[in-house]
Amino acid sequence: MLMSWWNLGKKSHTRETTTKVANSNFEVDASEAGSGFVSSTNSQESSSANAPLFRSVSLPWNKSVITEPSTKPVDKNDLTESLFETEWVSLPSGGSEPSLGLGSYLIISRDAINLELPQxxxxxxxxxxxxxxxxxTQKAWTHVAMLSTGHEEDVKLALWLLQAVGRNTDSRIKQICFATKFGSTDDAGLWGLSRTFRLEYPEIRTQCLEYKNTQYLLSAIGQCFERSEEDEFLSDQNGKIHVSRLRRCTDIESSTKLSLRGDASYIISGGQGALGLVAVDLLVRRGAKYIVLLSRSSMKPEVEDKLINLRKHANIELLSCDVSQEVDVxxxxxxxxxxxWPAVRGIVHTAGVLSDGTIQNQSSEKLQVSYSAKVNGARYLHTHLCHQTFYFYFLLPLQPSVLRDRETMQQLMQHWTHWH
Incomplete structure (x- = not known):
């Protein structure tokens, strides 16, 4: 979800290539667009009852041949060696109905399911x-699909589903698919929960599908189940399926360093945290003259000391503000x-509340604690402080394991990018 400082204003690009998909015997035309999605990897099943909770898995590089590692030393300051993005490659079209083998297939949703289901x-x-x-427990299901209604309540239902499946050692469920409507943001946390569950329970294939056209939804779900080696899918308006692949960013060299205006204001939420202090130092070095730090607590002595030198070059003020509360924003x-003060031209949103835990130790209440500060805070800041001449909005996730918040912010950022 991180929006790179040095890559602000990056344009989306599309290209056609032919890609050899790893561990498969077909070639596909790869129609891809730059995306913020972070692709997950293919987990290997393990029969060991004493396997560790988290297991190391390889990245989906689309390389069927292993080559000798380069002896050339890697420059740690070379961004081309450090930054990655996701591309989406198209797969051969499936039929109008899923063609699956033996098994019991369940589709659940908070709304009525108005699909003509096959036998x-x-x-x-x-x-x-x-x-x-x-x-x-009423039947020995082997595959479960959940259709999201596009609301936050769907994330709660997904958490219950994953917890129940994870606890039941006798369960025959081997695949779970979460289907979300294209462009929805409130249920984006389903992708984060799916990725977390995938790490904790690699023996159960957990997949995510984003679809545009309900007409092809059932077929898309069927293709997800058929392609158990894949983790994430996109179904376009015509029902064509795309899967994610990881690659190094290719246009970093064309980017320029961040340069800020002296006649603009910049906001940093979580301004007294470690990330907030790094941000204020960077903004000052890049030319900012008006900076507001937002924090739930009053000025800390150690922060005051660190700001002494920075205040020689910029106006820096601390406001008591809980960004999860709209009235404070x-x-x-x-x-x-x-x-x-001048109009706000940039926001760095680092505020957050730590509410970490494994799937079984999570609850909807714990998820809401971090979600409120990170996601609701992002929404309030954008709603009340952004405008058409806005320059940048930089979102930082609090901790990588709370993927629900990160995925929701990613969807919000993609939506706001189009808005601006």
Whole structure:
């Protein structure tokens, strides 16, 4: 979800290539566009009951031949060796209906399921935790798909599903697919939960599908189940399936260093944290003259000391502000207007609350704690402090394991990029 300082304003690009997919025997035309998605890897099944919780897996490099490592030393300051992006490559089109082998297929959703399901499939509307657990045990399901309704409540249902499947050692479920509508943001956390579960339970294939056209939804789900080696899918308007591949960024050399305006204001949430202090130092070095630090706590002595030298070059103020509370963000906006500071041209959102844990140790309440500060805070800052002449919005995730927040912010950033 990180938006690179040095790559601000990067344009999306598309190209056609032919890609050899690793561990498969076909070539596909790769139609890809730059994306912020971080692709996950193919996990290998393990029969060991004492296997560790997290297991090392290889990255999907699309390389079927192993080559000798280069003896050339890697320059740690070379961005081309450090930054990666995801490309989406197209797969051969599937049929109008899924063609699957033996098994019991379940589709669940918080809304009524208005799809004509093939024989052997069952669709059930569910929104209660106990009801869901009963459904999962009433039959020896082998594949489960969840259709998102585009709301935050879907993330809660997904967490219940994953916890129930993970706890049941007798479960025959070997694949789970989460389907989200293209462009939805409130349910983007499903992708984060899926990736976390994939690390903790690699023996259960957990996949995500983003679709544009409901007409091809069932076929897309079927292709997800058929291609168990893949983790993430996109189904376009015509039902064509694309899968993610990781690659090094190729246009870094054309980027320029960040240069800021002296007649603009810049906001840093979580301004007294370690990341916030790094950000304020960078902004000053890049030319910022008006910087507001937002923090839930009053000025800390050690922070005051660090700001002494920086204040020789810029106006730096600390405002008491909990960005998860909209009224606090409105207060910060009013302060800027009252002090007649220049218009806000950039925001660095580092604020967050640590609420980490494995899938089984998570709850909807714990997820909401970090979600409120990180995601709701991002929304409030954007709503009240951004405008059409805005320059940048830099989002930093609090901790990598809370992937739900990161995925939601990623979707928000993609949406806001088009808005600006």
């Amino acid at each position: 052997g499939w069952q669709g059930i509307q569910v929104s209660d935790k106990k009801e869901l657990e009963a459904i999962l 409105l207060y910060a906006k009013a302060w800027l207007e009252r002090k007649k």
